[in-house]
Amino acid sequence: xxxxxxxPQYMFEQWxxxxxxxxxxxxxxxxxxxxxxxxxLPEVLATLGRFPDRVxxxxxxxxxxxxxxxxxxxxxxxxxxxxxxxxxxxxPKELPAGEKRPAICCWxxxxxxxxxAVMGTxxxxxxxxxxxxxxxxxxxxxxxxxxxxxxxxxxxxxxxDARWPHFRTDVGGRDWCNLYYLHATxxxxxxxxxxxxxxxxxxxxxxxxxFVDAGRLGVMGASGxxxxxxxxxxxxxxxxxxxxxxxxxxxxxxxxxxxxxxGMQVAPGLYTLVDLPDAQGLLAPRPxxxxxxxxxxCFHINTSxxxxxxLERIYQAAGISDRLELNLYPGEHGWPGNKSAAFxxxxxxxxxxxxxx
Numbered sequence: 001x002x003x004x005x006x007x008p009q010y011m012f013e014q015w016x017x018x019x020x021x022x023x024x025x026x027x028x029x030x031x032x033x034x035x036x037x038x039x040x041l042p043e044v045l046a047t048l049g050r051f052p053d054r055v056x057x058x059x060x061x062x063x064x065x066x067x068x069x070x071x072x073x074x075x076x077x078x079x080x081x082x083x084x085x086x087x088x089x090x091x092p093k094e095l096p097a098g099e100k101r102p103a104i105c106c107w108x109x110x111x112x113x114x115x116x117a118v119m120g121t122x123x124x125x126x127x128x129x130x131x132x133x134x135x136x137x138x139x140x141x142x143x144x145x146x147x148x149x150x151x152x153x154x155x156x157x158x159x160x161d162a163r164w165p166h167f168r169t170d171v172g173g174r175d176w177c178n179l180y181y182l183h184a185t186x187x188x189x190x191x192x193x194x195x196x197x198x199x200x201x202x203x204x205x206x207x208x209x210x211f212v213d214a215g216r217l218g219v220m221g222a223s224g225x226x227x228x229x230x231x232x233x234x235x236x237x238x239x240x241x242x243x244x245x246x247x248x249x250x251x252x253x254x255x256x257x258x259x260x261x262x263g264m265q266v267a268p269g270l271y272t273l274v275d276l277p278d279a280q281g282l283l284a285p286r287p288x289x290x291x292x293x294x295x296x297x298c299f300h301i302n303t304s305x306x307x308x309x310x311l312e313r314i315y316q317a318a319g320i321s322d323r324l325e326l327n328l329y330p331g332e333h334g335w336p337g338n339k340s341a342a343f344x345x346x347x348x349x350x351x352x353x354x355x356x357x
Contacts, residue, residue, distance in 0.1 A: 013256045013257050016271065017252045021278065029317060045235065049190050049267070049268075051194075052193070059208075067121075071095075072090045080197060085198055086158055088119045092142065099211065101145065102213055103148070103214075103216070104219065104348075105218070105229075105232060106220055107199065108224070109224040110177070115151055115157055118150050119139055120139030141341065147212050149206050153198075153264065154264075155176040175262055180264075181263020184263075195228060199232050217240055218347065218348055219239050220242065222333075239286070241287040248276070248277075248303075249276060249299045249300075250307055254300070289339060294328060296333045297332065
């Protein structure tokens with residue numbers, strides 16, 4: 001019987017399974033962890049390519065309104081040359097004058113309605129209407145007392161080229177995330193770098209607002225928003241705590257086998273350096289909450305839990321097991337919403353309000 005293979009897909013999957021990333025963590029002590037992170041993090045970040053140049057935000061408050069006991073705002077900012085973004089914010093209506101609250105970046109998942117799915121600002125204005133991969137956590141975390149904010153990643157919401165009738169939208173059913181990735185790599189960058197920069201610009205805006213405590217910032221996101229939660233926290237030291245929601249797995253499984261990733265989530269050579277749990281482990285020593293759905297049909301539990309166990313070994317070796325939390329919940333692919341507020345209150349001091357001097 002012939003053992004020859006003619007399937008490139010099979011080739012790539014087997015190639016990935018045979019490979020061992022250079023910085024797969026195998027240490028046991030805090031010194032092992034420190035040396036590993038010192039060597040791995042710069043190389044991992046280098047896979048993103050060059051970041052676009054920052055530009056002045058030129059912020060413009062376009063609208064402010066009350067919704068379900070919250071004050072919501074719609075800001076326009078410039079995020080890089082040739083590109084702008086809409087930033088939505090939410091905060092409690094009864095916030096006393098001069099009081100500053102912790103702020104949480106609420107990053108949406110792949111494609112779809114983008115920021116509106118997490119901020120409760122879809123067309124029906126219902127905070128209970130979830131997107132496919134989201135659960136209005138931007139709205140609900142603001143109801144829990146935090147300031148929240150979100151913007152659209154490229155290919156989603158108001159920054160999705162497919163939604164504009166005056167622009168070329170017929171791309172043969174191809175994923176715009178993959179097209180943007182091709183464009184980006186031709187210019188020496190990646191979609192992750194571009195989106196991360198845009199998210200940091202949104203954070204710059206939030207840190208300038210009088211009701212935000214810039215020293216208490218968190219980030220959370222589901223699915224593709226979990227991807228951006230990881231990279232936001234790796235690239236922006238202002239982030240003090242993170243919640244990665246339904247984005248746990250091993251790249252040979254959910255990526256190469258299931259093809260459950262896109263140009264929004266990858267960088268050249270990344271898997272030669274780290275698998276996903278090692279990339280998540282680079283967040284240590286910062287506190288991290290990981291949500292895994294027992295019935296998730298997108299990031300299956302048979303790859304999500306091995307990812308978490310490797311991540312757990314990294315936090316244990318670093319001597320900070322208490323800063324890593326697992327929320328394994330009996331649900332599908334989405335935000336469970338049962339531990340987020342308590343986690344961020346614990347890590348950001350959400351019950352300890354501050355007044356400006």
